[in-house]
Amino acid sequence: MxxxxxxxxxxxxxxxxxxxxxxxxxxxxxxxxxxxxxxxxxxxxxxxxxxxxxxxxxxxxxxxxxxxxxxxxxxxPPLINRDGALDGSLPLFLTHKGGQHHRHLSHALARLHQSHGDNISLGVILKVYGQSAQASRGFFEQCATAAVRIADPMCYLLDENILRLKKDPVSKSALSRAPYLRDPDDKNFLGRVLNAQREIGANLLLTPGRALDADNPKQSINALFEEGERAMSLLGSGERLALNITTPARWLISESLREQLFNELLDHEEHQIWFVRSQWRSQRSHTQPADIELLNGYKRLSELALDEDRRLLLPQTGLTGWLMLAHGAKGFGIGSSGTDQAFTEPSFGRKPGATRKERYFERQLLHTVERNVHDVLASLPDYQPCTCPYCSTLLSSPAWSHEFAGLHLLYSIGRLTAEIQKDSNNGYHPAIRRIVNRASRYVADKGLTDINAPQHLSAWGQLL
Structure with missing residues (x-):
């Protein structure tokens, strides 16, 4: 591609x-x-x-x-605490602090809470190594509306033999800020991973999240749960832990691999929170996967969590994570950049001087389009303008603001998440199906092509 x-x-x-x-x-x-x-x-x-x-x-x-x-x-609405956000009564909207345009995420979360806090719980995710510990603590403190605060240890970066990662995934800066990445065989590795999260101020701790190896499934799964049990034994009073699972997409697509993992998840009732990241095949930025086998794997995982009363959190999944709320997931993660909305196989490197495309998230399409396409859609009689706190400035300014476009996207999907809670008399599934069906009807006569066409809607319709 x-x-x-x-x-x-x-x-x-x-x-x-x-x-x-x-x-x-x-x-x-x-x-x-x-x-x-x-x-x-x-x-x-x-x-x-x-x-x-x-x-x-x-x-x-x-x-x-x-x-x-x-x-x-x-x-x-009054602020809720961590345990209130994790009890499953409200969908959990997790915002990733990415490498760009993160200075004002707290503004978007505050406005979301002000307008929709009765129907959504909020959280933030940052990388342990992404910035200094002091900067990370400051970010958490700024986001007072974020009931759940996660510092991702990113230990899957050590698994180049399992995942497809960019060359030299662990930088010198990452090693200095997350020194546990230097020696994963150290006997104190697990404790150091947990302590790094504590130091920053995370209130939901993660196990390391090393990638599961499809070529050695039994050994890999055993190591995951052995580490999970040891992590549970290291918790202090009042601490909460999520089982951090990282997999290639193959684990969700293959029925055999999926069932092996699911059986172990069922057997280990001590892990009530699952933090699951699956690496998708390479795809265009700001698009959703349309692979029905992958989506069905997510659906089966979500249904398992719902049936067993576990809390499934799907970081770095964007609108696909939102879709899985229909099937039993309790929260999902999204960021303002394409890399924070999807954990995909890399297919390119940075190109100096490259021009960044101007994009706009269209709520009616459940998709992000190019700016010129937005302008055409906005001129049509069936278009519904956005009323978020950012669009007035974004759309009236001569220069395009990627930051405001990103905040518009975050606020819009947060609002979508709150809407399904408000319309959830019979669960999230009917509410999400209605939204997806409206998007499918809306796009039918628009003649959108290439990256501007929401090609995932057809697969979503099958799944729902």
Whole structure:
């Protein structure tokens, strides 16, 4: 499959701190700075004397009334805690802190909580090695609305013989920030992985998540659960642990491999939370897999979790993870860049000077399209304009803002997630099916082609 210059460019830098200086230089003097430098405002959290900052440089934090200069009318739902978010009563929307455009994720989460906090729980995921421990702690503190905070140890990067990874996946910077990656055979490896997450401030710990080997399934599965049992024994009072599972897509597609893993998951009732990442075949950026066998594997896993009352979290799955809420998943992860929406096999390297394509997520299509295609759709009588906090600035500015487009995407999919909870008298399946059916009807006469066509909708219809 050919890859556009934009898709090559979009491979995010591993060292997220390196992006900060670039971002500051870009923002200075831009129209976006007007939005971000607006006066701080807050909304009261219902039933408390505290206020959620929803605008200004500290958006996402909680303050006392004396620290707030301007308040907005109405109230926001009270914040829920980690255990409340993990109890399964609300869908869990997990936002990945990627290498680009992460400075204002707390703003999007605050606005989502303000408008939809009764119908959605929020969480954030960052990479242990993505930035300094101090920066990671600061990010978690900024995101007060994120009930679940995950620091992904990314130990699957050690498994080049199982997964398809870019060349030299563990950088020198990653080794300095996550030194446990230097020696996975160290007898204290597991403890060091857990401690690295604790140091940052994660409140849902993960097991290392080494990749399962399809060529040695029994040995690989045994190692996974032995490590899980040891991790459980290392937990302190009040700590929660998710079993971190990383697989090539083959594990979900192959009935034999799938059943071996599922049988072990059933036998180990001590693991109530499953954090499952599966590597998809290479695909175009910002698209969803249409492989019905892969989707059926996800469906079977989601149904298993639902039947056994386990909490299935699907990081780095984007809208595909949202779809799996229909079948029993409790949460999914998404980011503003293509690499944070899908864990795929690499098919390209970075190309210096590549131009980034201007993209816009269309709620009615359940798909992201090129900007010129958005302009055509927006001119049609059946188009429904977005009312998120970012589109007014995004669509009225002469220059395209990739940051605002990313925040629009996150907010829109968060709102979609809240909508299915609000419309869940008979579970999420009917609500999601109605949304997918509307998208299929909407696209039918639009004549969209290539990357602008939501080719996954047909497979979704079969699955639903």
């Amino acid at each position: 050919s890859t556009s210059d934009e898709e090559i460019w979009e491979e995010c830098p591993e060292e997220e701190d390196d992006y900060e200086e670039i971002y500051r230089e870009y923002l200075e003097g831009s129209q976006e700075s007007i939005f971000w430098n607006a006066p701080s405002s807050a909304v009261q959290l219902a039933g408390t004397n505290k206020f959620l900052l929803v605008n200004g440089p500290d958006a996402g934090q909680v303050s006392e009334i004396g620290d707030v200069s301007e308040t907005e009318p109405g109230t926001a």
